Amino acid sequence: MSGREVKKGANSPILDFLAMPVSVHIVATPETSASSVFGLYDTLVAAGRDWEHLVSGDEPEPVFKVSLIGPEIEGYRCGSGVWIAPDQTFDDADDADIVVVPGLTISPHDRPDPEQHPCLTWLANRDLSKTRIVSACTGAVYLAELGILDGVEATTHWAWEGLFQRFYPKVRLRTDRGLCFADASRGPVTSGGTTGWQELATFLIAHYGGTQRAVRAAKIWLMANRGELQSPFSSMITTTPHADAVIAQAQVWIAQNYAIDNPVADMTKRSGLPPTTFARRFRKATSKSPQAYILALRIEEARQLLETTECSVAEVGEAVGYVDTPSFRRLFKRKTGLTPVEHRKMFGQSRFAKFS
Known part of the structure; x- marks a missing residue:
C-alpha cells in the first residue's frame, strides 16, 4: 500500500487509520455467487460508514474503495441467476490493493478450464508484491489453480474437498476451518463454506480498519461469532462420480x-x-x-x-x-x-x- 499514510493505534497492531481507503476488486463473473459478491460488497463499503451514519454521527471514513470487476460491463446473469454489471473489465481495470474471489458456482468434480475462466489469466498477471488475492468459499479453487496456496493451509467449501485432493494435492486443505491464512499482513486468505464470506469480511475489516470497526460491522450486520470450525456444518460423505x-x-x-x-x-x-x-x-x-x-x-x-x-x-x-x-x-x-x-x-x- 505504497503512498498511504499509516497511523498505528490501539485498535489494530497493523492499521488503525488510512489516509486513503484500501482499494478492493471483487471478482464478478458469470460463475460467481450473488450472495457472496453482494454480501462482501455491502459489508466492505459499509466499514467506516454505516456506524457513523446510524450511531455515532461522526464523519464517515470509509476503510475500503470497492469495485466489481468482470469480463464486461454490459452486464449478465451471474452463477446464481442474478443480473450483475461490473464496474470495470479485466482488460481495463486499475490495480488494487486486494482482489477478492468470491464463491463460485463451479463443478466439485472437474478442474476449471482456463479457456472458460478468463479470470484465471487476469489473476495470474497480478503482481503479488502489490496485490493481495483472497477468496471466499469455492473461490479458493482459483487460488489453487494459480499455485499460491501450495504448501499453505487453506479452506473452502467442504463439498470441494475431493477436487482439491485430486488436482491440488500441494494445498494443505483444512475444510474443518472457517478461515485460513499464514500471515495476517500478506499472502492469501481463504474462508470456508457458503456464508464463510462473513468471516473473510470480518478479517479484512479488522486487519485493515482496526478492531473497533470490525466490532461495529459485526453489530450492524448481526454477524455472529461462528467460531473457527466448519466441521459441524459439513457432510463427511459426498458423491464422487467414478467408473469403477x-x-x-x-x-x-x-x-x-x-x-x-x-x-x-x-x-x-x-x-x-x-x-x-x-x-x-x-x-x-x-x-x-x-x-x-x-x-x-x-x-x-x-x-x-x-x-x-x-x-x-x-x-x-x-x-x-x-x-x-x-x-x-x-x-x-x-x-x-x-x-x-x-x-x-x-x-x-x-x-x-x-x-x-
Missing part, C-alpha cells in the same frame, strides 16, 4: 452394513480383489481409504439419528457400531467439532419444530 463398478458395488453394500464388526474385511472379501488392490482402487474412486469411508458413514448416520430421533447418545452410538459410549462421544467430537448433545441442539428436531 466393483467399488460402486462395495459402496452400495457398505451403506447397509457399516455397523457390523470389521466391515472393511467383509467388503474387501466380497469384492474379490486382493486387499492392497481393493484399498488402492477404493481410495482412487472415493478419495478416502476404506476405513475412513466407513468412519464417515457411521458419523453421518449418527448425525441423522441425532437430528431425527429421540434416541439416547448410547443408543445412537450402538446403532452405528460403537458399544463404548464414552469412546463414541470422543470420536464424534473429534470428527465434527461438537459433542452428540451439542449437535442435537444445533440441528435436532427441537430447533425447527417451532417453525412448523
Whole structure:
C-alpha cells in the first residue's frame, strides 16, 4: 500500500487509520455467487460508514474503495441467476490493493478450464508484491489453480474437498476451518463454506480498519461469532462420480452394513480383489481409504439419528457400531467439532419444530 499514510493505534497492531481507503476488486463473473459478491460488497463499503451514519454521527471514513470487476460491463446473469454489471473489465481495470474471489458456482468434480475462466489469466498477471488475492468459499479453487496456496493451509467449501485432493494435492486443505491464512499482513486468505464470506469480511475489516470497526460491522450486520470450525456444518460423505463398478458395488453394500464388526474385511472379501488392490482402487474412486469411508458413514448416520430421533447418545452410538459410549462421544467430537448433545441442539428436531 505504497503512498498511504499509516497511523498505528490501539485498535489494530497493523492499521488503525488510512489516509486513503484500501482499494478492493471483487471478482464478478458469470460463475460467481450473488450472495457472496453482494454480501462482501455491502459489508466492505459499509466499514467506516454505516456506524457513523446510524450511531455515532461522526464523519464517515470509509476503510475500503470497492469495485466489481468482470469480463464486461454490459452486464449478465451471474452463477446464481442474478443480473450483475461490473464496474470495470479485466482488460481495463486499475490495480488494487486486494482482489477478492468470491464463491463460485463451479463443478466439485472437474478442474476449471482456463479457456472458460478468463479470470484465471487476469489473476495470474497480478503482481503479488502489490496485490493481495483472497477468496471466499469455492473461490479458493482459483487460488489453487494459480499455485499460491501450495504448501499453505487453506479452506473452502467442504463439498470441494475431493477436487482439491485430486488436482491440488500441494494445498494443505483444512475444510474443518472457517478461515485460513499464514500471515495476517500478506499472502492469501481463504474462508470456508457458503456464508464463510462473513468471516473473510470480518478479517479484512479488522486487519485493515482496526478492531473497533470490525466490532461495529459485526453489530450492524448481526454477524455472529461462528467460531473457527466448519466441521459441524459439513457432510463427511459426498458423491464422487467414478467408473469403477466393483467399488460402486462395495459402496452400495457398505451403506447397509457399516455397523457390523470389521466391515472393511467383509467388503474387501466380497469384492474379490486382493486387499492392497481393493484399498488402492477404493481410495482412487472415493478419495478416502476404506476405513475412513466407513468412519464417515457411521458419523453421518449418527448425525441423522441425532437430528431425527429421540434416541439416547448410547443408543445412537450402538446403532452405528460403537458399544463404548464414552469412546463414541470422543470420536464424534473429534470428527465434527461438537459433542452428540451439542449437535442435537444445533440441528435436532427441537430447533425447527417451532417453525412448523
